[in-house]
Amino acid sequence: MPDYRAFPAEGARLLLWVASERGRAEPELQAAQQLAERGMAVWSLDPVSAYFLPQLPSSMDSVPVQDMADWLRAAQAGGKRVVVYAVSRAAVPLLRAAALLQPVERQQLCVLLMYPNLYTVAEPLTAPDFLDVGRLSGLPVRVLQPRRSAATPWLPGLLDHLTKQGALTSHVILENLREGYWMRETPTEFEMAESRRMDAMLLRELNDWGCQ
């Protein structure tokens, strides 16, 4: 299993937080701590650090998927409702691991993907192509897409792809935010404020989605 950082809590839900290829940022740790204080346990994983990988999107394709699947099963074995939150290209090893689970295990997960990057090809003037991450039948997936992103116009195609893989998809547009707003060099006032309340945003989205 990968080396992760645990934020214990007594509540009924456990959030598995998978940081992006850019590594784990301080606001993500703060949000994990805040979630734990509000009763939701968090296991925070930084794959590029855990596996000594360079901070590149392609590194996420090298994360051992069986390790990730073992991690998901270990989380489910604790008896809490398991929610997974993966950022950017971290969606790739997470979804591939979910595809390795038994259907009944997979259906019990809730998966939040923050601006997932599942492209194999994304070149100007060329139709996008998405990775085959395996069968996701019955997996509830909710995409969180910042409005201020070049990927936003392509969201319908991404959702369609996930649906064809068997996922039960939905999405939310996060207004006035850019990708990685919590780790921007020049964040707006609103982005800074939203970085401080990521815990509340995640709880709100999970509750609105019905992932209790």
Added chain:
Amino acid sequence: MKRLLMACALGLLLNVGAQAAGFEARAATPAPELKAQDLTGATRTLADYRGKVVLLNFWASWCPPCLREMPSMERLRVKMKGRPLAIVALDSAETPEEVNAFLFKMKLGFPILLDPDGSNTQRWKVFALPTTFLLDAQGRVRYVLTGPTEWDEDEALEVIESLLAELPARSKQRESGRLTPR
């Protein structure tokens, strides 16, 4: 593969790398349709710029690298005044209010087109901002650049001059003022 994945990282990665990599030459492929309104509400298509080299820039007001290269596009416009080069900046998937708020802060002399529903962005298969296409006078895509650059110097200027050099003699004469356009 690495390049493809980097392109997918969109504004976040481009924000880190200040200067763009090189221009990618294309085999003179016909350009996709461009149909967008300008800030006055007039509909613009590529036909409006036929006979000119076109610099078509996809950008957004929330994208720092896009904003960094804008002044150099304005300097290019001034430098190329009277020559058959059209600079067109198409804002990707923002509202007119968002675009106007930005233009209040940065005065630009080239046309800004709007793409509020992202339909042009999708037709041109733009996955990262800024992305810029250089079209020859026949409306064919000749170069693509993903990421920002300084448009009024070095490689960018050389590429634009190479496309201008392909123009027929009549256009060049018109360019130098020896032939009055009809």
